[in-house]
Amino acid sequence: MASKPTAEKPPNKIVFEYRQTSNHRTVFVDGAVGGTNFQQQNMLRVSFYREFMPPLRETRPLLQTDEGSLKVGAPGQVDMSDEVNIVREIDTTLMLTARTARELSDWLAEQVDSIEQASRP
Numbered sequence: 001m002a003s004k005p006t007a008e009k010p011p012n013k014i015v016f017e018y019r020q021t022s023n024h025r026t027v028f029v030d031g032a033v034g035g036t037n038f039q040q041q042n043m044l045r046v047s048f049y050r051e052f053m054p055p056l057r058e059t060r061p062l063l064q065t066d067e068g069s070l071k072v073g074a075p076g077q078v079d080m081s082d083e084v085n086i087v088r089e090i091d092t093t094l095m096l097t098a099r100t101a102r103e104l105s106d107w108l109a110e111q112v113d114s115i116e117q118a119s120r121p
Helices: 098-118
Strands: 031-037 043-052 061-064 070-072 086-095
Touching: 031 086, 043 098, 086 098
Parallel strands: none
Antiparallel strands: 031 043, 043 086, 061 070
16 A cells, blocks of 8 residues: 655655536637736736638618608618728637746747648658
8 A cells, every 4th residue: 555645755746637627618819919917926918819800891771661660771882991900809818927938838839849840841
């Protein structure tokens, strides 16, 4: 029978068990924004977003019928301007300590290196 760890004798190994919460989901990310947040004990705040173009807007007039009720008229001109609008929808924000951010940065670099090496001819 194995002895229990004590303050004098630490355990030989640690076993991590990973569980997904009931609200876990996969999110596709197009980018991130954020920065340092000194109000939260020198934490790094990173907000992840996805990008998409909003649908074109159209106008439709409200018309009064002979009976006095209102109905929606035919589509008017579609709003086409010289500007391009892109929506950046923030789905998730992470608060990280400097240590955790560094570990995540190192892990991401390793994963990207692995992908790049695997895709070389």
